[in-house]
Amino acid sequence: xxxxxxxxxxxxxxxxVLSGLQQLEYRGYDSxxxxxxxxxxxxxxxxxxxxxxxxxxxxxxxxxxxxxxHTRWATHGIPNKLNSHPHxxxxxxxxxxxxxxxxxxxxxxxxxxxxxxxxxETDTEIIANxxxxxxxxxKDTRDAVLTAISELEGSYALLVIDKKDTNKIYIAKNKTxxxxxxxESGITIASDVIPLAGxxxxxxSLEDKTFGYVTSDEIHLFNYFNKEISFDMKQLDISSNAFGxxxxxxxxxxxxxxxxxxxxxxVQEYFDKEKINISTEIIQCIKNCTKINLVACGTxxxxxxxxxxxxxxxxxxxxxxxxxSELVYSSPLILxxxxxxxxxQSGETADxxxxxxxxxxxxxxxxxxxxxxxxxxxxxATYHLNIFAGKEIAVASTKAYIAQIVVCAILAKxxxxxxxxxxxxxxxxxxxxxxILEDKILIKNIAKEIVKANDLFYIGRGIDYWVCLEAALxxxxxxxxxxxxxxxxxxxxxxxxxxxxxxxxxxxxxxxxTNSIVRSNLIETKSRGAKDxxxxxxxxxEASDDFIIPNVAHYLAPIVSVxxxxxxxxxxxxxxxxxxxxxxxxxxxxTVE
Ligand code: G6P
Numbered sequence: 358x359x360x361x362x363x364x365x366x367x368x369x370x371x372x373x374v375l376s377g378l379q380q381l382e383y384r385g386y387d388s389x390x391x392x393x394x395x396x397x398x399x400x401x402x403x404x405x406x407x408x409x410x411x412x413x414x415x416x417x418x419x420x421x422x423x424x425x426x427h428t429r430w431a432t433h434g435i436p437n438k439l440n441s442h443p444h445x446x447x448x449x450x451x452x453x454x455x456x457x458x459x460x461x462x463x464x465x466x467x468x469x470x471x472x473x474x475x476x477x478e479t480d481t482e483i484i485a486n487x488x489x490x491x492x493x494x495x496k497d498t499r500d501a502v503l504t505a506i507s508e509l510e511g512s513y514a515l516l517v518i519d520k521k522d523t524n525k526i527y528i529a530k531n532k533t534x535x536x537x538x539x540x541e542s543g544i545t546i547a548s549d550v551i552p553l554a555g556x557x558x559x560x561x562s563l564e565d566k567t568f569g570y571v572t573s574d575e576i577h578l579f580n581y582f583n584k585e586i587s588f589d590m591k592q593l594d595i596s597s598n599a600f601g602x603x604x605x606x607x608x609x610x611x612x613x614x615x616x617x618x619x620x621x622x623x624v625q626e627y628f629d630k631e632k633i634n635i636s637t638e639i640i641q642c643i644k645n646c647t648k649i650n651l652v653a654c655g656t657x658x659x660x661x662x663x664x665x666x667x668x669x670x671x672x673x674x675x676x677x678x679x680x681x682s683e684l685v686y687s688s689p690l691i692l693x694x695x696x697x698x699x700x701x702q703s704g705e706t707a708d709x710x711x712x713x714x715x716x717x718x719x720x721x722x723x724x725x726x727x728x729x730x731x732x733x734x735x736x737x738a739t740y741h742l743n744i745f746a747g748k749e750i751a752v753a754s755t756k757a758y759i760a761q762i763v764v765c766a767i768l769a770k771x772x773x774x775x776x777x778x779x780x781x782x783x784x785x786x787x788x789x790x791x792x793i794l795e796d797k798i799l800i801k802n803i804a805k806e807i808v809k810a811n812d813l814f815y816i817g818r819g820i821d822y823w824v825c826l827e828a829a830l831x832x833x834x835x836x837x838x839x840x841x842x843x844x845x846x847x848x849x850x851x852x853x854x855x856x857x858x859x860x861x862x863x864x865x866x867x868x869x870x871t872n873s874i875v876r877s878n879l880i881e882t883k884s885r886g887a888k889d890x891x892x893x894x895x896x897x898x899e900a901s902d903d904f905i906i907p908n909v910a911h912y913l914a915p916i917v918s919v920x921x922x923x924x925x926x927x928x929x930x931x932x933x934x935x936x937x938x939x940x941x942x943x944x945x946x947x948t949v950e
Contacts, residue, residue, distance in 0.1 A: 358430040358944040359442075359456040360384050361535070362552050363516040363526050366543010366573045370394070370424030371415065373545065377552030378408045378426045380600060383608070383750040384548070385944030386428035387436035392443040392452045393421040394523040399452050403427075403441035422543075422573065423523060425516040427454035430944050433462075434478030444482045446489035447473050450520045451498075453488075455481040456548055457512030457533040458949050465508055484509065488517065499570065500583075502527050506568055507581055512707070512948065516546060529568035533948055534705060534733065536562050537576055538593060544571045550593065550731075551600050551748065559590035562731045600748060607937045609751035609835070613923050614794060616756050617787040619746050620916070623763050626745055628780050633771040639740045642722050643668075643772045646696035649676040652684055652712050654947065656754040656830060657700040660761035662823035663915055664698065667769035670912070674772075681708035685715065685950070697723045700765075702749055702757035703946040704732020711950060713737055726764055728757055742768065751938045752945045753834045755923045758827060759916040766912070782910040789907035789917045796904075797924050803890060803903055804928030807861045813838050814855070814862045814887075815922070816845040816878060818871040824915045825865055828922030835930035835940045845878035858886035865922075867894040867906060867914035892921050 360381030364373040374391055389411040390403025402415040408428065427442035434440035442454040459465070462480035465487060466473075473486045484505060492501035498519045506513070512532035519525070528535060528546060538545045538557030545556050553560055561576070567586070569578040578586050605611035627634050643649065649668050651661040658680060665676040679689070681699075685708055697716050701709050704727035713723055713734060725738035728746045735741040744760035763783060770777050793800075807813060813832060815825035825842035832840040843852050845864065856862070864879040866872045872893070883889045891902040894914060898905045909917050930937045 363546040374426035388441035391426040394423040460511040647693040659827040664765035671773040704734040831926035
């Protein structure tokens with residue numbers, strides 16, 4: 358969702374901030390803006406639309422040493438120029454950008470800001486005016502910022518500039534990531550580390566309820582009791598090249614191709630010869646529990662179904678998958694000794710974090726399985742496991758899904774203590790994905806046949822049904838074709854009424870036990886006019902099948918069959934001319950509930 362970049366130093370702030378914002382585009386946004394300090398004045402440029410458009414309207418001849426920028430994913434108020442950040446206080450002294458949501462903004466407006474004029478519908482504008490309000494009471498800016506943020510309920514990463522002191526950027530963080538990096542030519546602040554690459558050597562990821570300010574060469578951080586806090590910087594070991602598309606047309610295609618090497622990397626990370634390298638505390642935590650609750654959103658939730666399968670089959674522990682956004686506001690029956698496992702690519706998903714806090718407050722242990730060791734969830738959880746997928750830039754998640762499934766398979770094996778052929782089977786799965794990637798032209802041809810569809814259905818049973826859920830999500834996310842996944846047995850209880858002449862129905866058949874029944878269900882749809890398409894595992898394939906998935910261990914079939922569906926979604930979206938990496942309305946990191 359929203360992205361923040363700030364820069365103060367000897368380089369040109371406009372270039373640094375705009376290229377940083379461009380690197381945060383993957384998070385999803387609909388407006389962009391920048392404030393630049395020039396000659397003790399603050400110039401603001403902002404509008405609805407992409408960063409490229411902002412670059413055009415911010416066509417300034419001056420150079421600036423201080424700038425703050427923002428990409429906005431609309432929450433309070435439609436995407437338009439007035440609601441875009443930066444926002445400015447009534448006396449035009451304080452200018453700020455904000456990620457997050459201020460839950461008590463209406464109350465604060467009524468309590469303090471009755472005499473203030475508001476130009477936008479945002480919750481953010483009240484923060485600028487609240488700082489002005491407290492500054493007008495005689496507080497210095499640091500104190501005014503502290504007093505204002507102490508009043509805020511909700512989440513925020515904030516960058517504030519004071520027109521009367523343009524040698525500083527004030528910063529504040531609660532529940533939304535904010536990273537400060539130092540380099541030879543100044544200090545860069547951003548929502549994640551990507552904009553720091555190439556500019557900074559060291560960085561610090563701020564803790565919740567931290568505020569302070571940076572100059573071009575100093576960082577001062579304080580807690581909310583106004584006590585200066587010491588901190589250690591970490592070394593930034595990423596180069597700006599790590600975030601390029603390479604020879605691929607899109608990040609999504611690059612990330613799909615990275616999947617075999619991610620599987621191999623996970624084998625290296627988690628296996629020491631045949632022994633699994635996972636801390637005994639984590640294994641014991643799961644062994645001690647009587648039920649595993651898996652909590653996640655989106656693609657990570659669909660990966661959780663495979664985790665449930667592994668924990669039940671291998672460890673004999675009952676497991677249940679929960680949608681994080683539902684679990685926040687419900688109170689399921691929690692019996693005996695539960696363990697909560699959270700799957701999240703970003704580790705920043707607001708709903709999952711809210712559930713984690715809720716159940717950690719009740720004293721239940723948590724294991725976060727994420728792609729970011731520095732994320733809020735990784736830091737908050739009792740234990741953390743890394744999925745080592747490398748930064749995922751395309752909004753539609755691909756490699757994180759298979760990496761999450763692989764880590765859960767390894768974890769379940771470790772907990773079960775069973776002798777394992779998993780390592781070998783994972784290597785075979787990596788080879789099978791490579792074979793699919795070699796044959797991707799066949800998938801492109803299938804894409805041409807379905808590109809005009811208005812509706813499409815994936816069907817399968819058991820493990821294959823769970824892959825159908827992810828496959829349908831992928832296709833709808835980037836092709837905008839209405840796609841649903843059905844457990845094939847359920848079709849005749851209602852959904853089959855949706856089958857019309859020519860509606861594509863894709864069956865995934867990788868499991869011996871359900872292959873023939875899924876095929877029968879597909880024939881039922883074909884008899885009602887559906888266009889039938891089959892993706893089948895080689896060992897159970899038939900001559901008329903549309904794509905043959907190389908044989909792999911049945912329990913690893915999802916990480917292979919899903920690749921066919923990822924590529925299908927990718928090709929349909931490109932054939933339609935859609936913005937594959939940045940689909941409309943979607944955000945990569947969903948930091949609001
Ligand atoms: C967003 C992304 C999805 C992702 C979901 C959960 O909706 O667009 O790709 O699956 O959030 O994100 P997480 O980072 O928790 O896995």
